[in-house]
Amino acid sequence: MDVLYFAWVRERIGLPREQVETSAATVADLVEELRAREERYAAAFADLSALRVALDQELSEFDASLDGVREVAFFPPMTGG
Amino acid sequence: MRISVQEAPFELGAESDAFAAGVAGAGAVVTFTGVVRDADQGGLTAMEIEHYPGMTEKALTAIAEEAMKRWSLADALVIHRHGRLTPGERIMMVATAARHRKDAFEAAEYLMDYLKSRAPFWKKEILAGGGSDWVAAKDADEDALKRW
Numbered sequence: 001m002d003v004l005y006f007a008w009v010r011e012r013i014g015l016p017r018e019q020v021e022t023s024a025a026t027v028a029d030l031v032e033e034l035r036a037r038e039e040r041y042a043a044a045f046a047d048l049s050a051l052r053v054a055l056d057q058e059l060s061e062f063d064a065s066l067d068g069v070r071e072v073a074f075f076p077p078m079t080g081g
Numbered sequence: 082m083r084i085s086v087q088e089a090p091f092e093l094g095a096e097s098d099a100f101a102a103g104v105a106g107a108g109a110v111v112t113f114t115g116v117v118r119d120a121d122q123g124g125l126t127a128m129e130i131e132h133y134p135g136m137t138e139k140a141l142t143a144i145a146e147e148a149m150k151r152w153s154l155a156d157a158l159v160i161h162r163h164g165r166l167t168p169g170e171r172i173m174m175v176a177t178a179a180r181h182r183k184d185a186f187e188a189a190e191y192l193m194d195y196l197k198s199r200a201p202f203w204k205k206e207i208l209a210g211g212g213s214d215w216v217a218a219k220d221a222d223e224d225a226l227k228r229w
Contacts, residue, residue, distance in 0.1 A: 007131055007203035008215050057136035059199070073133060073201075077218035080161065080202035081115050081173060081193055 001066070003030075005044070006075035009051065012044040027053050027062045030072065044074075052077055082149060082157050084141045086132065088164040093171060100158050104178035107155040109185040113193060115172040124209035130163045130172065133201035137161075144195040148177070151191065151229075152184040159192060161202065194225040 004017045024030035031048065034041045045051070053060050054073040066072070085091075093114060101110045119125045145157045158176040166172060175192045179185040196202075204216040 004133070006133055006201070007205070054133070054136055054201070057133070057139055059140075073136070075133070075201065076203065076215065077223075078198055078201050079204050079216045079218050079222075080200040081197040 001069060002071045003034075004071065004073040006073065008076060009044050009074050013040050022066075024066055026066060027055070027060065027064050027072065030066060031062065050076060082142075082145050083159070084138060084145060085160045086134075086137050086141070087160065087162055090162070091160050091171065091174070093174065096158070096160065096174060097176065100156065100176045100178065104155040106180075107178040107185075108180050109182035110176065110178045111182070111185040111189040112174060112176040113189050114174045117166045117168050117170050117172055119168045120206055120208060125168050125206055126209050127207040128166045128168075128172070129205040129207060129213075130166065131203045131205070132161075132163045136201050140200045141196060144192060144199060147195075148188045148191050152177075152179060152188040153181075154179050154184060154188055157188065157192065159196065161196070161200070163202065165207075191229055194222070194229065197222045198226060 001020055002017060003020045005013050010016050022030055022033055024033055031045050035045050048062055052075055053062060055064060055069045056071050097112050117128045141159050145159055148154065148157055155178040161173040175189050177185045177188040198218065206214045206216060
């Protein structure tokens with residue numbers, strides 16, 4: 001699936017998007033897989049309360065299922081306006 | 082209803098006039114404009130606004146459609162810029178038109194409250210000293226949604 005990162009999450013990980021091969025059942029499982037990869041991922045996902053997630057461009061929750069999801073995006077709370 | 086996510090500046094007068102001309106029967110037109118202000122201690126060189134292409138348009142459309150449902154609106158407009166902006170530049174505007182002012186005012190506030198916390202934009206302040214900071218979301222912005 002496509003995994004996208006925005007704002008300081010993108011800066012910490014060092015790339016805006018990537019293709020991830022995963023069998024993670026939920027967003028939280030995917031986060032655990034990513035955290036285990038490298039320190040920069042662990043740093044980006046250190047505090048989930050500081051993060052939001054969107055599944056196929058709809059805001060979602062970390063316990064949500066990834067079944068059928070094509071695009072996951074991680075970012076900090078939004079600051080528009 | 083029109084949603085525009087754009088890098089280019091917009092002409093406030095032209096946008097307001099065109100919006101008002103399209104809702105000739107409405108008795109109230111409310112517009113709000115967001116402007117890049119200087120950092121709290123001064124010294125803001127620029128504001129970089131990042132967004133999530135695709136999701137941004139969807140989120141803004143959903144927010145505006147909800148406003149059209151909740152209030153008796155003739156029309157609504159949201160323009161939001163992204164990219165590098167300097168202090169004094171306009172970041173965004175919303176406009177609402179209704180038969181009566183209460184609907185137009187409330188819907189404009191609703192649009193603003195929701196797009197601050199639910200539209201995928203992030204702001205980074207570029208400071209004159211060379212540093213930069215991502216603008217943190219405020220609890221007050223999240224709390225503002227509770228009144229709706």
